[in-house]
Amino acid sequence: MTEEKTMAKSTEKRRRGPRLIMALGLVLVAAAVVMEAADYPWGRLLGAIPETLPDPAPIVLTGEDADSLVTDEAEPVPEDESGILPGEETETEPPEVYVRLGILKIPSLGVSQHVLEGTGRQMRYGVGHVVGSAGLGQEGNCALSGHRPSPFRYLDKLKEGEKITIGVGETLYTYTVYESFSVLPEETWVLSDIPGETATLTLITCTPYLVSSHRLIVRARLTDTGLNPAAS
Structure with a gap:
């Protein structure tokens, strides 16, 4: 009888490990589902897309960036010479200065983010402006890059006709989405000016989600320039 109890206890101990692993796995899956649900742009499904979004927090x-400065003043930022589209972070040292250019908002996705000059560590704190591309709201092709899962987790859901705004001081630039597609990271031609278009916005993020072998490109054209209500 004693031997049978010993064997039963031993069997129970062996079963306990897989059960704990299974329970931990379920907890992780549940946490992932909760996070996805929290970030999902539910307004798209409910037909309640807000007209405006609050500005992002300062x-x-x-960490290592704590000794750097944040400024709205123009500061030179070195161009990325990697020969690939931004997405994966390549910088190891923090810049001395983070240059804030404006605020990007995508109401249908609930995205409200600072735009910073550069696409390295800058994308930890917002959306990065590709150095050398057109300025915000200016003629040419203005390229911005953001990480996935945040803030561009659901960039693939943007549809033709949806609006994107960029606030720069007292001016608000409104762009209208007209196409989206995927390219390889080496296809930097997407940063060039677009024939037949005067002022465009190109948004870039990694795709597929969690694989990041390609880059998702969303393009929009400037359709309105007006006063920035957030600056009043």
Whole structure:
């Protein structure tokens, strides 16, 4: 009888490990589902897309970046010479200065983010402007890059005709989406000016989600320039 109890206890111990692993897995899956649900742009499904979004919280630099400065003044930022589209972070050292250019908002996705000059560590704190591309709201092809899962987790859901705004000081630039497609990271031609278009916006993020072998490109054209209500 004692031997049978010992064997039963031993069997129970062996079963306990897989059960704990299974329970931990279920907890992780549940946490992932909750996070996805929290970030999902539910307004698209409910037909309640907001006309405006609040500005993002002020930038707070953390970790190795804590000694850097955040400024709205123009500062030179070195161009990315990697020969690939931005997406994966390549910089190891924090810049001395983070240059804030404006605020990007995508109401249908609930995205409200600072735009910073550069597409390295800058994308930890918002959306990065591709150095050398057209300025925000200016003629040419203005290229911005953001990480996935945040803030461009659901960029693939943007549809033709949806609006994107960029606030720069007292001016608000409104762009209208007209196409989206995927390219390889080496296809930097998407940063060039677009024939037949005067002022365009190109949004870039990694795709497929969690694989990041390609880059998702969403293009929009400038359709309105007006006063920025957030600056009043």
